[in-house]
Amino acid sequence: MAAKIIYRRGLHLWSMLLALCTLMLVVVGGLVTSRDAGLSVPDWPLSYGKLMPPMEGGILYEHGHRMIATMVGMFTIVSMVWLWRVESRKWLRILGVIALLAVITQGLLGGLTVLMLLPWWVSTMHATLAQLFFSTTVAIAIFTSSWWLAEPTTTAEQTATPIRRLSLIAPILVVCQLALGAAARHKAIGSIYHICGSPIVAGVILWLSLRISVHYSENRELRRAALTLTTITFTQIFLGIAAYMTRIAYADAVQPMPLMVTFTVFHVAVGALTLASSIALAIIVRRNLTLVGAASA
Amino acid sequence: MPLLLLAACGSSPQPSTQSTASLPEAHVDPATAGTISGRVLFEGQAPVMPVIDMASNPQCERQHKVPFRAETVIVNSNKTLRNVYIHIKDGLAPAHWAAPAQPARLDQNGCVYAPHVQGIVEGQALEILNSDPVNHNVHAESQKNPAWNESQPPRAEHKFKKFGSAEIMFPFTCSVHPWMKAWLGVSEHPFFAVTGEDGSFRIEGVPPGTYTVEAIHEKFGRKEGKLTLSPTGTATIEFTYGS
Numbered sequence: 001m002a003a004k005i006i007y008r009r010g011l012h013l014w015s016m017l018l019a020l021c022t023l024m025l026v027v028v029g030g031l032v033t034s035r036d037a038g039l040s041v042p043d044w045p046l047s048y049g050k051l052m053p054p055m056e057g058g059i060l061y062e063h064g065h066r067m068i069a070t071m072v073g074m075f076t077i078v079s080m081v082w083l084w085r086v087e088s089r090k091w092l093r094i095l096g097v098i099a100l101l102a103v104i105t106q107g108l109l110g111g112l113t114v115l116m117l118l119p120w121w122v123s124t125m126h127a128t129l130a131q132l133f134f135s136t137t138v139a140i141a142i143f144t145s146s147w148w149l150a151e152p153t154t155t156a157e158q159t160a161t162p163i164r165r166l167s168l169i170a171p172i173l174v175v176c177q178l179a180l181g182a183a184a185r186h187k188a189i190g191s192i193y194h195i196c197g198s199p200i201v202a203g204v205i206l207w208l209s210l211r212i213s214v215h216y217s218e219n220r221e222l223r224r225a226a227l228t229l230t231t232i233t234f235t236q237i238f239l240g241i242a243a244y245m246t247r248i249a250y251a252d253a254v255q256p257m258p259l260m261v262t263f264t265v266f267h268v269a270v271g272a273l274t275l276a277s278s279i280a281l282a283i284i285v286r287r288n289l290t291l292v293g294a295a296s297a
Numbered sequence: 298m299p300l301l302l303l304a305a306c307g308s309s310p311q312p313s314t315q316s317t318a319s320l321p322e323a324h325v326d327p328a329t330a331g332t333i334s335g336r337v338l339f340e341g342q343a344p345v346m347p348v349i350d351m352a353s354n355p356q357c358e359r360q361h362k363v364p365f366r367a368e369t370v371i372v373n374s375n376k377t378l379r380n381v382y383i384h385i386k387d388g389l390a391p392a393h394w395a396a397p398a399q400p401a402r403l404d405q406n407g408c409v410y411a412p413h414v415q416g417i418v419e420g421q422a423l424e425i426l427n428s429d430p431v432n433h434n435v436h437a438e439s440q441k442n443p444a445w446n447e448s449q450p451p452r453a454e455h456k457f458k459k460f461g462s463a464e465i466m467f468p469f470t471c472s473v474h475p476w477m478k479a480w481l482g483v484s485e486h487p488f489f490a491v492t493g494e495d496g497s498f499r500i501e502g503v504p505p506g507t508y509t510v511e512a513i514h515e516k517f518g519r520k521e522g523k524l525t526l527s528p529t530g531t532a533t534i535e536f537t538y539g540s
């Protein structure tokens with residue numbers, strides 16, 4: 001680790017703004033699917049042959065999504081250039097490039113799924129990459145923060161109750177669960193797989209959080225990160241149940257019903273927050289834990 | 298049964314998807330042709346269709362003096378079911394039926410499709426027009442025919458679309474107005490009808506023979522029956538759906 005890394009407030013605030021705009025983009029993307037608006041603009045990259053079509057009906061969501069996506073894409077370019085010019089940590093500069101590549105891929109997937117009439121696998125990839133991209137922007141915001149650059153309050157990892165590996169399993173399971181949710185949403189599979197996945201993911205997160213709060217409670221940052229993840233996860237489960245119940249209640253509806261749309265879109269957004277906070281926890285575990293002897297298997 | 302045998306020998310699992318273009322031209326002798334007629338009854342409580350919320354596009358809403366209800370299930374006052382597509386499913390000698398020169402029409406008016414259900418013959422043109430002051434996208438959600446999705450702004454040129462394979466039925470949808478839905482049956486032959494305000498149907502000019510007649514409703518699904526049509530005769534068949 002380099003000895004001297006300068007905290008750059010502007011860069012950090014910009015990274016936070018990028019993450020916030022990306023969350024908004026995820027919300028609007030969720031609205032596009034839930035409002036059945038995905039094909040309301042058949043052409044891409046133009047919309048009805050224009051840069052600005054009339055924002056009526058579903059076009060408001062689909063074109064609004066494209067507009068915010070363009071903005072996020074441009075913000076990501078700025079982030080990448082900014083990091084590349086001032087950031088001394090090479091791995092962080094590379095993360096900026098990865099973010100840019102991800103957002104470009106994401107834009108292409110979005111256009112592709114419209115032109116191909118929403119095949120489930122393109123839409124599912126688009127939905128899953130959205131979640132991964134949001135977490136990347138959150139990670140950049142963490143790495144550019146003054147908190148990250150300050151000296152961590154370290155705790156020794158306890159051999160009997162390790163959390164290093166467990167904290168890595170959690171975000172991996174969350175990504176799988178998000179992909180299952182996306183696949184169910186785009187009608188590739190039944191929602192049963194996503195529903196059955198939830199107790200597994202929630203169980204691992206709860207196990208990890210309990211282990212932290214019991215064995216590492218003296219480390220305030222770890223404890224808080226674990227509590228945040230658990231709170232978000234249980235909110236997410238509640239939203240998932242609500243989204244599912246409204247879906248059943250409105251099974252015969254002839255148009256998207258507001259309550260179903262609201263719960264589903266919140267479920268998508270809080271899904272993004274679940275992944276981001278599980279990754280944040282994994283990052284904090286690596287920052288705040290010192291290895292004692294050999295790591296346990 | 299020769300049709301069944303053909304199906305068993307053919308490499309394609311679905312003989313109906315094969316083009317009939319290579320078959321001999323069909324001829325109906327007007328001296329012996331008859332009529333298939335009937336009704337589609339509905340038993341039980343007629344479901345109440347929800348009023349469609351068009352608030353997301355006020356220009357759609359303004360075109361309706363009375364709130365517009367979904368057309369998924371329409372039970373007529375005489376306890377019959379509207380918008381049921383009826384066709385001869387089986388029994389016609391294999392032949393190629395010429396498509397009518399006149400295009401069928403699908404209008405978008407008041408952000409609703411008209412008609413809600415219709416049939417055309419393989420290769421017949423479907424004229425799609427936008428009578429609304431708003432943009433629509435027209436998405437043909439066909440499976441056997443290539444699916445497509447195109448925009449149609451106000452006063453845009455009419456679209457003329459053909460479907461080369463029989464496919465009964467598939468929806469047209471619009472994602473600008475997610476409540477919009479129409480159904481199209483593409484038939485190999487011209488012997489189909491859609492029930493209207495009195496729930497009856499009438500298929501004329503049918504060669505005599507023994508046929509399987511199928512009824513399809515978008516929500517209540519498929520039903521079929523057999524009948525024999527004698528030369529110049531009229532055969533009747535009734536279908537009954539219920540909720």
Ligand SMILES: [Cu+2]
Nearest residue numbers: 433471473474
């Ligand atoms: Cu429309």
